Amino acid sequence: MDGFEQRKSGMEQPTTSATDMYKQPFVIGVAGGAASGKTAVCDMIIQQLHDQRVVLVNQDSFYHNLTEEELARVQDYNFDHPDAFDTELLLCVMDKLKRGEAVDIPKYDFKSYKSDVYPKRRVNPSDVIILEGILVFHDPRVRELMNMKIFVDTAVALHIKLFSADADVRLARRIRRDTGEKGRDIAVVLDQYSKFVKPAFDDFILPTKKYADIIIPRGGDNHVAIDLIVQHIRTKLGQHDLCKIYSNLYVIQSTFQI
Numbered sequence: 001m002d003g004f005e006q007r008k009s010g011m012e013q014p015t016t017s018a019t020d021m022y023k024q025p026f027v028i029g030v031a032g033g034a035a036s037g038k039t040a041v042c043d044m045i046i047q048q049l050h051d052q053r054v055v056l057v058n059q060d061s062f063y064h065n066l067t068e069e070e071l072a073r074v075q076d077y078n079f080d081h082p083d084a085f086d087t088e089l090l091l092c093v094m095d096k097l098k099r100g101e102a103v104d105i106p107k108y109d110f111k112s113y114k115s116d117v118y119p120k121r122r123v124n125p126s127d128v129i130i131l132e133g134i135l136v137f138h139d140p141r142v143r144e145l146m147n148m149k150i151f152v153d154t155a156v157a158l159h160i161k162l163f164s165a166d167a168d169v170r171l172a173r174r175i176r177r178d179t180g181e182k183g184r185d186i187a188v189v190l191d192q193y194s195k196f197v198k199p200a201f202d203d204f205i206l207p208t209k210k211y212a213d214i215i216i217p218r219g220g221d222n223h224v225a226i227d228l229i230v231q232h233i234r235t236k237l238g239q240h241d242l243c244k245i246y247s248n249l250y251v252i253q254s255t256f257q258i
C-alpha cells in the first residue's frame with residue numbers, strides 16, 4: 001500500500017516513527033537551592049522506582065574546569081551562576097540518553113575544582129532519567145527535555161532558618177557537607193554563602209520555580225509529596241509501556257500489511 005492509499009485508509013505514516021516516539025525515557029528535572037534536599041528527594045524517588053531502570057544525572061558534573069587564573073582567585077568565583085556550568089555538554093549528554101545511547105559523564109572534583117581528575121562515569125540508557133541541580137530549569141533547552149519538573153522549596157526555609165533561631169541546623173549541615181565531602185574550610189564556605197549562594201538563589205534559582213509542575217516544601221522529609229510523584233511517574237511509565245505495545249503492533253501491522 002503506497003503513501004496515498006495509506007492516507008486514504010487513515011493509516012498515514014507519522015513523522016517520527018512510532019517506535020522512536022515511545023521508547024524515549026521519562027525525564028524528571030529536580031531543581032532548588034543549594035543544600036535544599038534535592039539529593040534526598042532524588043534518592044527516595046530512585047529507591048521507590050527500584051523495579052525500573054533509573055539513572056541520576058547531576059548538573060554539578062558539568063561544572064566548567066577552572067582556568068589557572070580562576071583557581072588563583074577561587075574565592076571570587078561564582079559556582080552558583082548559570083555560566084559556571086557547561087550546558088552545551090549537558091544538552092549533548094541528555095540528547096544521547098534520550099536517543100537510547102550510553103554516555104560518559106565527567107565527575108567534578110570539589111577539592112581540585114577540576115572535572116578531568118576522576119575517570120568519567122558510564123551511564124547506560126534508562127526508562128527514567130533524573131536530572132538534578134540548582135539551575136536545571138534555567139536554560140529553556142534543558143527544560144524542554146523534561147517530562148516532569150520538581151522544585152524542592154526548602155531553600156527558602158533554609159534562608160529563613162539561616163537567619164532564624166534554628167539556623168545552626170541548616171548551616172551546620174551545609175558546613176559539614178562542604179568541609180567534609182568537599183574539603184572546604186568554614187571561613188570559605190560562609191564567605192561563599194553570603195557572597196554567591198544566597199544572591200544567586202534570589203537572582204537565578206528562585207525565578208525558575210515558576211516552571212515547576214510540583215513544588216515540594218521540606219524536601220526529603222516530605223513523604224506524601226514523594227509518594228504522589230512516584231505514583232505519577234508510574235502512571236506515565238505505564239502509558240509509555242502501553243504506547244510501546246501500540247507502536248510495536250503498528251510496526252507489525254504496517255510491515256505485514258495486516
Ligand SMILES: [N-]=[N+]=N[C@@H]1[C@H](O)[C@@H](CO)O[C@H]1n1ccc(=O)[nH]c1=O
Binds near residue numbers: 178
Ligand atoms: N558554595 N557554593 N556554591 C556551589 C553550589 O551552591 C552547589 C551546587 O551543587 O555546590 C557549590 N559548589 C560547587 C562547585 C565547587 O567547586 N564548590 C562548591 O561549593
